[in-house]
Amino acid sequence: MSMNSDQQMLEDSARQFFAERSPTAAVRSNRAAGRSFDPDIWHEIAELGFAGALIPETYGGSGIGYRGLGVVLDAAGRSLAASPLLQSAFIGAAAILRHGSPEQQASILPRIASGELTLALAVDEHAHHRPEDTRTRARRVGDQWILDGRKRLVADGDSAALLLTLARVEAKGSESDRLQWFLVPAATAGVTRQRRHMVDGEGFADIEFAAVELGQHTALGGAWQDVLDIACIGVASTMQGAAEAALALTLDHLKTRSQFGQLIGSFQALQHRVARLYVDLQLSRAAVTAALDALDAHGEANADGRLQRLASLCKALCGETLHDISNDTVQLHGGIGMTDVHDSGLFLKRARVLETLYGSSSHHRDRYAHLLGL
Amino acid sequence: MNEIEEFRHATRQWLETHCPASMRTPMSEREVVWGGRKASFHSADAEQWLRVMAERGWTAPSWPRQYGGGGLDAAQHAVLQEELRRIKARPPLYSFGLWMFGPVLLEFGNEEQKQRFLPPIVRGEIRWCQGYSEPGAGSDLASLATRCEDQGDHFLINGQKIWTSYANLADWMFCLVRTDTRTKHGGISFVVFDMRTSGVETRPIQLISGESPFCETFLTDVRVPKDQLIGPLNGGWEIAKRLLMHERTNISAEAFGNAAGLDLVEAARQFVGLRDGVLIDTDLRARIARHRMRDEAFRLAVQQARADGARSGAAAATALASIFKVAAASLNQQRCELLMECLGHEGLGWEGDGFLTDGLRATRHWLRSKGNSIEGGTTEINLNVIAKRALGLPDPS
Numbered sequence: 001m002s003m004n005s006d007q008q009m010l011e012d013s014a015r016q017f018f019a020e021r022s023p024t025a026a027v028r029s030n031r032a033a034g035r036s037f038d039p040d041i042w043h044e045i046a047e048l049g050f051a052g053a054l055i056p057e058t059y060g061g062s063g064i065g066y067r068g069l070g071v072v073l074d075a076a077g078r079s080l081a082a083s084p085l086l087q088s089a090f091i092g093a094a095a096i097l098r099h100g101s102p103e104q105q106a107s108i109l110p111r112i113a114s115g116e117l118t119l120a121l122a123v124d125e126h127a128h129h130r131p132e133d134t135r136t137r138a139r140r141v142g143d144q145w146i147l148d149g150r151k152r153l154v155a156d157g158d159s160a161a162l163l164l165t166l167a168r169v170e171a172k173g174s175e176s177d178r179l180q181w182f183l184v185p186a187a188t189a190g191v192t193r194q195r196r197h198m199v200d201g202e203g204f205a206d207i208e209f210a211a212v213e214l215g216q217h218t219a220l221g222g223a224w225q226d227v228l229d230i231a232c233i234g235v236a237s238t239m240q241g242a243a244e245a246a247l248a249l250t251l252d253h254l255k256t257r258s259q260f261g262q263l264i265g266s267f268q269a270l271q272h273r274v275a276r277l278y279v280d281l282q283l284s285r286a287a288v289t290a291a292l293d294a295l296d297a298h299g300e301a302n303a304d305g306r307l308q309r310l311a312s313l314c315k316a317l318c319g320e321t322l323h324d325i326s327n328d329t330v331q332l333h334g335g336i337g338m339t340d341v342h343d344s345g346l347f348l349k350r351a352r353v354l355e356t357l358y359g360s361s362s363h364h365r366d367r368y369a370h371l372l373g374l
Numbered sequence: 375m376n377e378i379e380e381f382r383h384a385t386r387q388w389l390e391t392h393c394p395a396s397m398r399t400p401m402s403e404r405e406v407v408w409g410g411r412k413a414s415f416h417s418a419d420a421e422q423w424l425r426v427m428a429e430r431g432w433t434a435p436s437w438p439r440q441y442g443g444g445g446l447d448a449a450q451h452a453v454l455q456e457e458l459r460r461i462k463a464r465p466p467l468y469s470f471g472l473w474m475f476g477p478v479l480l481e482f483g484n485e486e487q488k489q490r491f492l493p494p495i496v497r498g499e500i501r502w503c504q505g506y507s508e509p510g511a512g513s514d515l516a517s518l519a520t521r522c523e524d525q526g527d528h529f530l531i532n533g534q535k536i537w538t539s540y541a542n543l544a545d546w547m548f549c550l551v552r553t554d555t556r557t558k559h560g561g562i563s564f565v566v567f568d569m570r571t572s573g574v575e576t577r578p579i580q581l582i583s584g585e586s587p588f589c590e591t592f593l594t595d596v597r598v599p600k601d602q603l604i605g606p607l608n609g610g611w612e613i614a615k616r617l618l619m620h621e622r623t624n625i626s627a628e629a630f631g632n633a634a635g636l637d638l639v640e641a642a643r644q645f646v647g648l649r650d651g652v653l654i655d656t657d658l659r660a661r662i663a664r665h666r667m668r669d670e671a672f673r674l675a676v677q678q679a680r681a682d683g684a685r686s687g688a689a690a691a692t693a694l695a696s697i698f699k700v701a702a703a704s705l706n707q708q709r710c711e712l713l714m715e716c717l718g719h720e721g722l723g724w725e726g727d728g729f730l731t732d733g734l735r736a737t738r739h740w741l742r743s744k745g746n747s748i749e750g751g752t753t754e755i756n757l758n759v760i761a762k763r764a765l766g767l768p769d770p771s
Binding site: 284366374 | 642648660678765
């Protein structure tokens with residue numbers, strides 16, 4: 001589906017906002033200040049209605065929808081802007097909207113929309129994304145849940161107030177174990193978190209849950225994989241923006257740098273290299289657009305596991321494209337590309353973190369193959 | 375019900391009534407309907423399907439009604455395509471007239487030319503071929519040398535064209551000729567003529583696949599009436615480039631990879647086999663998955679571009695056509711290579727007994743696909759176009 005005029009306006013204003021208020025220079029100032037994001041910028045993002053983009057107006061949101069918020073994530077990705085937008089406004093809000101009870105929605109969504117409450121997805125426990133192997137356990141004791149386990153490198157885990165945590169619920173009787181999401185306030189007794197300093201400077205944390213007592217209404221319904229599919233689509237939107245910005249940066253260099261008495265962008269070897277990357281970008285963009293549209297649509301459009309397939313498709317393709325472009329951004333800039341003063345390195349570092357989140361490209365190719373019946 | 379939904383409803387009903395059941399099955403290459411004076415139909419249903427669609431103008435849905443087209447707007451056109459896809463209807467007509475010549479004639483032709491040439495294209499009565507490449511003008515198309523001299527009341531053409539698709543089966547040719555030898559791009563004109571004209575001779579070229587879809591075309595003292603010049607004298611290059619854009623768009627969307635034959639995933643399951651539900655050759659499995667992912671993304675990109683349609687300008691459309699051409703060629707070649715790998719020994723037969731029909735066909739398709747990155751502008755030329763038009767990179771000095 002093509003972009004409507006509202007979405008086009010949204011794209012223009014989002015790109016302008018992030019370019020002006022949170023350019024790549026902000027990544028450096030955050031790094032220097034030792035903070036994972038700038039709370040003032042997050043406040044402005046919420047004021048613009050982006051924090052409540054998925055949330056209906058009845059809960060204080062702006063109801064822009066998935067495609068619209070995808071456009072905003074893309075814009076944030078272009079300048080590698082750090083904020084709770086992806087974790088809270090996209091993944092967190094979507095999880096509650098799609099799988100929360102009416103009570104959970106009423107208590108949580110207005111606070112996400114205003115930006116005062118931020119969420120983070122606590123899922124992985126090992127070096128790789130293997131949610132089926134989750135060992136964090138939730139036990140039912142009386143009318144409470146008791147949570148035990150540890151999560152590795154939770155994005156926004158150092159700052160989020162509410163941790164959307166994947167845990168294994170032990171079987172009772174003839175049932176088998178199942179996985180379920182729990183809403184765990186980070187301030188609950190027994191939750192400890194340790195910030196980890198990541199290669200891209202974002203606010204990740206290891207989180208331990210030791211006999212954490214949760215109320216009975218803290219579990220989220222629905223299929224647990226759906227939340228991860230949403231997460232993949234959100235990350236893919238961000239990666240697409242970052243990849244397009246990195247290529248634009250490289251093209252600027254090719255059009256201004258002279259060697260052998262001519263602009264290096266006139267060399268066919270380089271032209272063909274970037275032209276191929278541009279073709280890749282058009283394919284990954286189509287995949288992420290289709291996935292966002294599928295989230296906005298309901299029912300029939302997502303029959304036969306279409307949403308799952310599109311989630312893996314866009315996560316893998318945007319990941320591969322960003323991987324290749326971030327490498328060539330360094331290479332085609334030559335000497336300056338390997339220095340810290342240049343933005344190439346910022347794109348390269350963020351690229352690998354995003355590629356790894358919620359399953360690498362290879363992980364999602366494997367899942368896609370499985371969905372094909374191979 | 376709003377207007378477009380009413381149109382969908384009416385279209386669906388009409389197709390239910392008028393599309394024969396046998397026209398809703400996958401089509402082999404031999405069953406393709408190309409029309410023209412020498413038209414052959416594989417079945418009565420195919421002939422009828424062309425006739426009813428042409429009567430409604432739906433072989434050329436977006437062309438104006440006064441030239442026999444369907445007169446549909448972009449939204450209606452999209453609905454018609456969706457409804458055709460929904461019932462898996464075969465295209466009633468394959469035609470270079472519909473895909474390439476018609477669109478540029480609508481843009482550059484005069485009224486008399488449009489009245490004369492467009493309706494027979496819609497009805498599939500005249501089959502067109504493309505006189506572009508020459509032995510000395512391949513990727514450097516604008517260096518073409520076929521001479522066209524003004525003889526007062528007519529033009530006289532002498533030269534040779536090559537890679538003319540189906541010239542031996544075509545009725546008319548649209549042709550690039552040199553009308554001024556002093557400048558390169560500015561000395562090219564766009565003319566059309568009947569292939570029965572004296573001095574036109576075609577000779578098929580056999581390819582590595584064994585087929586002969588392309589011809590050499592020899593033009594010796596060919597007399598062409600002056601009202602068969604399209605656009606201004608020496609103004610042919612603009613038309614030529616626009617036509618190439620239409621060609622690339624159509625090649626990408628229609629011609630590659632839609633042929634009936636073995637499905638890659640099915641072939642992998644059948645010929646390589648599964649163990650515990652996973653393809654036995656895990657390396658091949660990963661490469662098939664990667665291919666199918668890019669293929670799905672490509673199809674989504676084409677769909678989205680169609681929906682965006684009119685909103686992008688001519689420059690963007692040119693770049694997009696090249697992007698799709700590069701992607702489509704590489705995807706179809708990849709698919710053919712992977713299919714050969716799945717088939718193993720079964721993919722190595724040339725003809726005769728002892729081989730599966732599907733296997734033999736896959737082998738020929740694989741060989742034919744090598745042309746995909748050459749015909750309609752090589753991948754390298756299209757990458758040049760992308761670098762220049764989409765990325766704004768400078769020309770070599």
